[in-house]
Amino acid sequence: MFSWANLMSQMFNGLVLGALLALISSGLTIIYGTLGVLNLAHGALFMLGGYSGWVVYHATGSYVLAVASGSIFVMLVGIAMERGVIRFFYSRPPEDQILVTFGLGIVFVEAARAVFGSLSKTVSAPAWAEGITSLGFMMYPTYRLMAVGIVSLALLLFYIVLYRTRLGLIVRAGIEDSPMVDALGINVYRVFMVVFGIGAMAAGFAGIVNAPIAPITPGSGDDILIQAFVVVVIGGVGSFPGAILGGLVAGEILSITSMINPAYSQVMLFAVMTLVLVFRSRGLLGTAGRE
Amino acid sequence: MMKSGTDLLRNWIPDFLLALALVLVPLILPRLGFAQDTINLVLVFGLFGIGFDLLFGYTGLLSFGQAAFFGTGGFVAAYLLVNLHFPSVVLALLIGTVAASIVGALAGLVALKRTGIYFAMITVSIAEMFFFLENSPLSAFTGGENGLAGVPAPKFYLGFTTVTVGPGWKMYAFLATFFFIGMVLARRIVTSSVGHVLVAIRDNALRAAAVGHNVKRYKLLVFVIAAAYAGLAGGLLGVMQGYMPPDAFTFDTSGQLVIQTVIGGLGTLFGPLVGAAVWLFLRDFLQGSLGLGAAWRLALGIIFVLLVCFLRRGVLGGLKDLVSHWRKPAHLASDAHATRAEPAPDAAVAVEPPAAAPRTRPNGTGRTEPILVASKLSKRFGGIVANADIDFSVEAGELRGIIGPNGAGKSTIFKMLTCDIASSSGSIVFQGQDVTRLDVTTVCQLGMSKSYQVNQLFNRLSVRENLTIAALARLRGAFRFDMLRSALKVPGLVEQVEETLSLVHLRERAEASVSELAYGEKRRLEIGLALATEPSLLLLDEPLAGMSPSERADTVKLLKSIRKGRTLIVIDHDMDAIFDLTERITVLSEGRILLEGNPDEIKGSSIVQEAYLGGVHE
Numbered sequence: 001m002f003s004w005a006n007l008m009s010q011m012f013n014g015l016v017l018g019a020l021l022a023l024i025s026s027g028l029t030i031i032y033g034t035l036g037v038l039n040l041a042h043g044a045l046f047m048l049g050g051y052s053g054w055v056v057y058h059a060t061g062s063y064v065l066a067v068a069s070g071s072i073f074v075m076l077v078g079i080a081m082e083r084g085v086i087r088f089f090y091s092r093p094p095e096d097q098i099l100v101t102f103g104l105g106i107v108f109v110e111a112a113r114a115v116f117g118s119l120s121k122t123v124s125a126p127a128w129a130e131g132i133t134s135l136g137f138m139m140y141p142t143y144r145l146m147a148v149g150i151v152s153l154a155l156l157l158f159y160i161v162l163y164r165t166r167l168g169l170i171v172r173a174g175i176e177d178s179p180m181v182d183a184l185g186i187n188v189y190r191v192f193m194v195v196f197g198i199g200a201m202a203a204g205f206a207g208i209v210n211a212p213i214a215p216i217t218p219g220s221g222d223d224i225l226i227q228a229f230v231v232v233v234i235g236g237v238g239s240f241p242g243a244i245l246g247g248l249v250a251g252e253i254l255s256i257t258s259m260i261n262p263a264y265s266q267v268m269l270f271a272v273m274t275l276v277l278v279f280r281s282r283g284l285l286g287t288a289g290r291e
Numbered sequence: 292m293m294k295s296g297t298d299l300l301r302n303w304i305p306d307f308l309l310a311l312a313l314v315l316v317p318l319i320l321p322r323l324g325f326a327q328d329t330i331n332l333v334l335v336f337g338l339f340g341i342g343f344d345l346l347f348g349y350t351g352l353l354s355f356g357q358a359a360f361f362g363t364g365g366f367v368a369a370y371l372l373v374n375l376h377f378p379s380v381v382l383a384l385l386i387g388t389v390a391a392s393i394v395g396a397l398a399g400l401v402a403l404k405r406t407g408i409y410f411a412m413i414t415v416s417i418a419e420m421f422f423f424l425e426n427s428p429l430s431a432f433t434g435g436e437n438g439l440a441g442v443p444a445p446k447f448y449l450g451f452t453t454v455t456v457g458p459g460w461k462m463y464a465f466l467a468t469f470f471f472i473g474m475v476l477a478r479r480i481v482t483s484s485v486g487h488v489l490v491a492i493r494d495n496a497l498r499a500a501a502v503g504h505n506v507k508r509y510k511l512l513v514f515v516i517a518a519a520y521a522g523l524a525g526g527l528l529g530v531m532q533g534y535m536p537p538d539a540f541t542f543d544t545s546g547q548l549v550i551q552t553v554i555g556g557l558g559t560l561f562g563p564l565v566g567a568a569v570w571l572f573l574r575d576f577l578q579g580s581l582g583l584g585a586a587w588r589l590a591l592g593i594i595f596v597l598l599v600c601f602l603r604r605g606v607l608g609g610l611k612d613l614v615s616h617w618r619k620p621a622h623l624a625s626d627a628h629a630t631r632a633e634p635a636p637d638a639a640v641a642v643e644p645p646a647a648a649p650r651t652r653p654n655g656t657g658r659t660e661p662i663l664v665a666s667k668l669s670k671r672f673g674g675i676v677a678n679a680d681i682d683f684s685v686e687a688g689e690l691r692g693i694i695g696p697n698g699a700g701k702s703t704i705f706k707m708l709t710c711d712i713a714s715s716s717g718s719i720v721f722q723g724q725d726v727t728r729l730d731v732t733t734v735c736q737l738g739m740s741k742s743y744q745v746n747q748l749f750n751r752l753s754v755r756e757n758l759t760i761a762a763l764a765r766l767r768g769a770f771r772f773d774m775l776r777s778a779l780k781v782p783g784l785v786e787q788v789e790e791t792l793s794l795v796h797l798r799e800r801a802e803a804s805v806s807e808l809a810y811g812e813k814r815r816l817e818i819g820l821a822l823a824t825e826p827s828l829l830l831l832d833e834p835l836a837g838m839s840p841s842e843r844a845d846t847v848k849l850l851k852s853i854r855k856g857r858t859l860i861v862i863d864h865d866m867d868a869i870f871d872l873t874e875r876i877t878v879l880s881e882g883r884i885l886l887e888g889n890p891d892e893i894k895g896s897s898i899v900q901e902a903y904l905g906g907v908h909e
Contacts, residue, residue, distance in 0.1 A: 038408040085600065094407050095353045102355075102546065103596035110589035118585070138696065143379060173475035222542060226419050229412040237409065251462055263427030274401050281404050 005138050011252065016213065018251020019135050019151040020206045025231040025243040026158055027202030032115045033175035033238030034195045037086060037097045041105035043225025045200045049074045049207025050216035051112055060254065061124035068182040074204020075100045075197045080197035089191065115216040120215035134256060143212050150209055155244065162240055167227045170193055175238050236286020245284055306475050313467045316543040317460055327459055329575060333567045334466040340552050340563020341477045342520025348558035349481065350513045351493030355545050356414030357521050359398060364391035364522020366425065369439040369535035370432055380445035385528040391522020392515050403507065406496070415542065422540040439535040462531055469527060473520060476775070477560050480516070484763050484771070484778040489513055491760040494749040500825050501747070503735035503764030543696050550595050556605030566607050568839035662687040662793035662858050663708070664829055668717035670703050677703040678882045681717070690854050692869040693862045695879030696903050701862050704879065705832050709741045710734045721828065736769050740826035742818045745834040748805050753802040754816055755788060761823035762787040787823060794853055795819035811842040817851065828858045835865045847872055870894065878902070
């Protein structure tokens with residue numbers, strides 16, 4: 001039933017989901033923008049982040065350690081992916097890149113299934129973020145509030161790397177004109193490796209931060225991947241601010257619609273994407289001409 | 292050229308062999324360890340994949356959302372049969388196919404607004420939306436998570452008895468019939484003019500549009516065809532299992548189709564069938580004989596990644612390569628012979644090519660009328676003015692040169708004239724018709740064609756196939772629905788291709804693939820593509836770019852020889868060539884027309900010298 005408290009709480013849920021989607025999609029969009037590779041294994045990396053965090057959390061009981069090792073592990077997986085497979089595909093058609101990342105995603109998901117089984121794993125919220133916090137006008141789970149803060153910090157860090165460092169400058173220049181950056185004598189291929197690592201790390205980080213909110217299963221990255229696609233299409237491919245805006249829009253659409261009628265929440269998300277495509281096909285903050 | 296009798300025979304032999312193979316399958320495959328149900332499922336996925344192969348293998352459009360149409364066809368047919376007690380299974384299947392096609396057309400209108408990765412992402416999202424629609428809002432019709440059980444078996448009344456198509460080999464025969472029809476139709480599509488255009492779109496969509504094919508409509512057409520195949524296959528899945536499962540709509544289904552098609556081999560039509568056989572056989576084998584349990588998907592995932600890395604052309608593509616590898620020595624020898632036999636371009640130029648006067652266009656005008664008039668044409672990019680107030684007119688039959696120093700706006704005016712980019716203001720009139728707001732495809736159909744500064748060829752095709760694609764645009768118009776008629780039967784096609792081959796001196800290289808051509812030959816083919824559309828006005832963007840001096844001389848000769856009956860506009864840096872070639876020259880500088888005159892006037896003009904050298908006489 002509709003009530004203001006309910007609406008507020010759903011809007012907060014949307015914010016949590018939106019922030020996570022924003023972070024995941026930033027990774028996806030930066031990888032695509034810089035390397036020109038659409039990473040269909042991105043959802044699987046999100047899932048791997050969850051599992052690796054779960055392993056560390058169970059071994060040590062430390063949330064911080066779990067988040068740190070989970071994201072570093074996924075970053076290493078990303079770097080291994082780039083060095084081992086993806087770099088041989090830069091000169092191949094985009095369809096081949098899509099196929100190979102799709103295949104790698106399946107391998108990750110099935111490997112996780114083989115190791116951890118199909119049953120879901122849960123991570124409990126750390127002691128300092130347990131319980132419910134009163135916001136004055138409503139009560140809300142403390143960890144979800146924390147999650148928004150943690151993800152915002154990660155996004156801020158991402159922003160600083162992209163807009164305040166030499167690496168970020170090269171990445172942004174590479175998104176604009178990668179042959180030109182190459183011609184300037186910058187080793188684009190080393191940059192590619194780092195970018196892929198950072199992009200993967202964003203997904204892995206989101207995966208472990210999300211673990212106390214939703215259980216981890218081998219397939220938990222599949223829906224996330226598709227939602228990240230929608231986010232990127234809405235926000236504009238290759239645009240970091242677009243990924244953030246798109247993430248928040250998508251998170252709110254999913255949450256608010258599911259308050260009215262859960263059956264339509266996903267449908268509404270795709271309907272909005274279609275509208276964006278029809279009326280502004282480059283995405284809300286995308287640059288014209290980019291395919 | 293082949294006689295039509297043997298042609299007919301050659302056309303039907305593969306169909307006959309396919310029918311034979313489908314009859315033999317029940318005798319052979321079970322002995323290899325294939326389960327009955329597996330074989331039937333292979334046929335369903337093989338049929339599903341034929342459409343997908345047309346879409347991805349032939350047209351280059353990688354969709355990850357085919358499940359949407361598979362599910363739609365399946366659930367519409369199942370709903371008709373289960374809930375409405377529709378009497379005829381075949382009719383229900385056809386209605387399902389039509390429903391899937393309609394849905395495909397709507398989805399295609401959205402998804403085809405973009406290409407490449409956008410297209411892949413949008414198709415995924417559309418399919419996912421369908422999955423959710425099926426799952427809850429439409430669950431009253433579809434059974435939601437339970438799917439629709441109790442899909443009846445097809446029954447055929449034969450006059451004296453009724454045959455019920457139960458599970459097993461009867462069902463196999465039923466499915467094989469549909470597969471056979473689907474394959475025969477697909478083979479017709481591939482060899483038709485439409486099939487040629489689809490391959491052209493895969494190789495170079497920009498050029499396919501520039502020679503006059505309506506690329507958007509062909510893409511939509513093939514998208515709908517793929518949706519129709521998917522819909523039929525989805526319906527057959529329900530009929531085969533007696534149950535329509537909701538996971539027909541999942542991303543997994545789309546993904547499985549992609550994987551199977553890639554394993555089997557893209558662009559072969561039979562690839563998906565082979566891929567489905569390999570995939571499902573491995574599934575049974577890894578799960579059963581090796582006892583891998585759920586890890587079979589991991590093993591298959593690894594196999595798929597290795598295939599994409601090392602055997603991208605799949606099983607059938609790999610076999611083809613192997614066969615051509617064995618045949619290679621003989622092939623190479625004949626190739627070398629062909630190269631030797633080719634006359635030097637000089638000699639070829641000396642032989643007067645058959646005069647190929649372009650057909651008069653219905654809206655063609657007399658020779659003294661200007662064929663192209665641009666007035667007050669301007670182009671601004673943000674604050675930068677590339678061209679301002681260009682007044683420019685070319686007489687029919689003229690050979691006009693456009694020169695100007697770097698940054699004079701030559702390329703911009705060229706792109707405006709060919710309708711590649713829209714002008715900011717002003718108008719362009721071609722043969723008395725206002726073409727200012729038309730697109731490249733339409734103006735090409737009106738008789739204005741162009742060649743590019745950087746070669747835009749169909750790289751995976753032969754010289755003859757390249758020219759065939761351009762000629763088809765002229766002979767068939769921007770879009771035509773002749774999917775089941777062989778391209779070779781298009782009247783006048785063979786003659787027009789031969790004519791163009793002679794014009795650009797590539798007759799001896801007709802069967803060579805573009806990748807085997809020397810640079811000069813590629814440049815000639817570039818011009819040939821424009822010529823094969825039989826333009827009355829031909830615009831050439833730096834036809835001499837990147838050529839050696841002797842190639843330049845040959846190309847100038849070539850351009851002189853093709854001007855007969857045509858109007859040519861040539862843009863180039865090479866002033867000597869332009870002075871030699873043209874009788875009237877327009878000089879551009881800083882986005883404006885500086886001067887117009889004959890070569891001598893231009894050579895003697897101090898304003899021109901100043902524009903190029905910047906203040907000669909201080």
